[in-house]
Amino acid sequence: xxxxxxxxxxxxxxxxxxxxxxxxxxxxxxxxxxxxxxxxxxxxxxxxxxxxxxxxxxxxxxxxxxxxxxxxxxxxxxxxxxxxxxxxxxxxxxxxxxxxxxxxxxxxxxxxxxxxxxxxxxxxxxxxxxxx
Amino acid sequence: xxxxxxxxxxxxxxxxxxxxxxxxxxxxxxxxxxxxxxxxxxxxxxxxxxxxxxxxxxxxxxxxxxxxxxxxxxxxxxxxxxxxxxxxxxxxxxxxxxxxxxxxxxxxxxxxxxxxxxxxxxxxxxxxxxxxxxxxxxxxxxxxxxxxx
Numbered sequence: 001x002x003x004x005x006x007x008x009x010x011x012x013x014x015x016x017x018x019x020x021x022x023x024x025x026x027x028x029x030x031x032x033x034x035x036x037x038x039x040x041x042x043x044x045x046x047x048x049x050x051x052x053x054x055x056x057x058x059x060x061x062x063x064x065x066x067x068x069x070x071x072x073x074x075x076x077x078x079x080x081x082x083x084x085x086x087x088x089x090x091x092x093x094x095x096x097x098x099x100x101x102x103x104x105x106x107x108x109x110x111x112x113x114x115x116x117x118x119x120x121x122x123x124x125x126x127x128x129x130x131x132x
Numbered sequence: 133x134x135x136x137x138x139x140x141x142x143x144x145x146x147x148x149x150x151x152x153x154x155x156x157x158x159x160x161x162x163x164x165x166x167x168x169x170x171x172x173x174x175x176x177x178x179x180x181x182x183x184x185x186x187x188x189x190x191x192x193x194x195x196x197x198x199x200x201x202x203x204x205x206x207x208x209x210x211x212x213x214x215x216x217x218x219x220x221x222x223x224x225x226x227x228x229x230x231x232x233x234x235x236x237x238x239x240x241x242x243x244x245x246x247x248x249x250x251x252x253x254x255x256x257x258x259x260x261x262x263x264x265x266x267x268x269x270x271x272x273x274x275x276x277x278x279x280x281x
Contacts, residue, residue: 025205031144032145097256097257101260108270122279
């Protein structure tokens with residue numbers, strides 16, 4: 001049984017990439033907190049993870065015919081969705097700066113967690129190679 | 133690497149907010165600049181912000197998501213600075229050197245209270261962008277340590 005990097009790293013690699021993407025989208029929301037008419041966006045992290053997991057375990061539905069419909073939820077490919085505003089402002093901006101900043105911080109924390117998992121996978125591999 | 137984009141995005145936000153702070157400073161400094169005619173009177177200046185779309189920066193690279201017609205954003209830009217068309221204040225000050233024949237001078241249409249609120253808002257937004265940049269920096273520094281220890 002060969003050890004491949006794809007299998008050894010597991011889902012954390014996908015998670016880390018999704019976190020980076022989300023950080024970018026949230027940073028853009030924050031930069032546009034005062035832009036008139038700007039609509040806050042976000043990615044659907046859960047749908048992205050679900051898709052990554054399905055593709056890894058092989059339990060995902062595959063489309064082998066043009067008539068087959070895509071069963072994955074919208075946002076699974078990292079498409080940007082629009083946020084539903086709680087308090088839309090009069091200039092059409094839907095960014096809630098405090099909520100966005102909270103999400104950004106939370107995302108950064110989750111990024112660290114994913115990173116820690118990934119990092120320990122690497123140290124595990126190193127230990128296995130050294131045979132200590 | 134998209135983490136690098138965050139620096140550009142937060143940087144564009146900081147540039148925009150500092151420009152906004154700049155116009156606020158100019159407005160407050162000129163709040164009492166009287167003049168004799170409506171044409172030469174200072175008018176409150178306001179920046180107009182607009183979102184930068186990534187498709188605008190590199191048109192050959194279309195948005196990667198099917199659902200997003202414009203692709204991900206890439207920060208904010210200042211589209212221009214407009215002068216407020218609110219009414220100027222006309223005051224009767226016959227002793228003022230710039231008074232016209234009827235003894236009136238025109239004061240700018242700067243609302244100092246509004247400018248102060250704007251100043252606080254822009255400095256908060258600036259701080260927020262600095263925070264974002266710091267977080268992105270620490271995220272990037274961590275990724276550099278991947279596989280060590």
